[in-house]
Amino acid sequence: MDAPVLVAAVTLLSALQMVYLARRVGWSRMAHKILPPAVTGPPEFERTFRAHQNCVEFYMLFLVCMWSCGVFFSEPIAATGGLVYMIARLFYFNGYVKSTKKRLPGFWVSVAVVFFLSLLGLIGIVQQILHKYFYIYR
DSSP, X not given: OOOOHHHHHHHHHHHHHHHHHHHXXXXXXXXXXXXXXXXXXXXXXXXXXXXXXXXXXXXXXXHHHHHHHHHHTOHHHHHHHHHHHHHHHHHHHHHHHHOGGGGHHHXXXXXXHHXXXXXXXXXXXXXXXXXXXXXXXX
């Protein structure tokens, strides 16, 4: 099996995106003069903080689903899904910073991508189990 270089590249890009989003929280802290560990302040800061926290909370689900799809189903599809997820999360974050209602399009696209990647990963895992342990399929 070849190294999953596409999925690894998207993983690295997504980690850099998470660093950028964390930095946005830092910039918001400075703009609103909110010192750590405080997490409350003007609504603009609180929306930025929550947007980042929501991205952190969803990140592990995304990684597991992307890697499962990439290893067991299709690496190019998983990498493409990962890039779509990253774009959707950026729209989610930027929308949330402006207004809680503006986060929804990015949210729903990212949920759809995670669902799609998890479904394909599950299909690939079932195929592998059927082939490896029951000598059927493929």
